[in-house]
Amino acid sequence: MDDQTRMLTGLTGLSGLAQADVGDPDAVRKQSLGQPQQDIGDILQQIMAITDESLDEAQARKHALNCHRMKPALFSVLCEIKEKTVLSIRGVQEEDPPDPQIMRLDNMLLAEGVSGPEKGGGSAAAAAAAAAAGGSPTDSSIEHSDYRAKLAQIRQIYHSELEKYEQACSEFTNHVMNLLREQSRTRPISPKEIERMVAIIHRKFSSIQMQLKQSTCEAVMILRSRFLDARRKRRNFNKQATEVLNEYFYSHLSNPYPSEEAKEELAKKCGITVSQVSNWFGNKRIRYKKNIGKFQEEANLYAVKTAVDAANVSAQASQANSPATPNSGQCGITMLYFNCSIIQVTGMYVCSFISKANLKIPKMR
DNA sequence: GTCTATGATTGTGC
DNA sequence: GCACAATCATAGAC
Secondary structure, eight states: OHHHHHHHHHHHTTTTOOGGGTTOHHHHHHSOTTSOOHHHHHHHHHHHHGGGSOHHHHHHHHHHHHTOTTHHHHHHHHHHHHHHHHHHHTTTSOOOOOOHHHHHHHHHHHHTTSSSOOTTTTHHHHHHHHHHHTOOHHHHHHHHHHHHHHHHHHHHHHHHHHHHHHHHHHHHHHHHHHHHHHHTTTSOOOHHHHHHHHHHHHHHHHHHHHHHHHHHHHHHHHHHHHHHHGGGSOOOOOHHHHHHHHHHHHHTTTSOOOOHHHHHHHHHHHTSOHHHHHHHHHHHHHHHHHTHHHHHHHHHHHHHHHHHHHHHHHHHHHHHSOTTSTHHHHHHHHHHHHHHHHHHHHGGGHHHHHHHHTOOOOOOO
């Protein structure tokens, strides 16, 4: 408003300028008082009234004002005002550092595969989530595809909205730039100022962009939490996996704490995660300890099974060796003792043990 | 619907 | 970080 007042004050002093002097600010200043002020009054009135007119009328009025004989004088006064005011503007706008919140949102969208390259986007996140969920590959494949499909949907919406935003921003920027360029004919506007205006527009639009990113992040978080909640939907391990785990547990009953390597091996064998193996052993130890009696039968079964497997391995090894080798007889005796111990422990399972193992029990001497 | 088995989670202690 | 203990939540049998 101050500028406008100053401008008006300045203009009132222009009234008596000769046509030849209008381009010269000094001449403008020199000739001041005593001249008719009608022209200035008219021109100001026209400028102030221009916003109340229709578009066509305003265009016509603008053209008329551009051709007005006082226009160069007006321009020079505006230049002078600009010179004075630009100092206060200069330095105000410096390069803003990147907004940390936008950076966080960008990083998250990138990590979730919403922004950035599409290839594999989301599948890594889905796999990680699935690993945490602990489902077997086949079990979780349906959930994976569902997760990926929904993530792709979010991605699509995000990009489409982003495109719309960028288009709107670009359209608006172009519009403002054109407007400023046009206005630069009647008032002094440097290219740098246009750039600054563009930066201001972009800053304004970036808040919209941040909202878009924020809501996209929220959508991803909701999707992710829903997907991870599925882990509470317990699925029993398959029979083979349980057998493998039980075999290990009962064959290491004196120390049922598998090492990290053993856990990994078991996890691989069972098609489950290492943490699931840990969970299983944790549950098993405590439940076994609480009710050893209940688990005794199971323990016996697996002890037999382990023994059979061991015996099979020994038998195969001894068959592979020559019967004439000095060790063969010794091996047979060892096996017999082993078998006897199994009979003592298991009692009722001995028959099935022998039939299953299809062992050739070595003759006693 | 109830009960049991079982995988997962949580809080605690070392 | 790991193990334990308690608990939750669900699958599956009946």
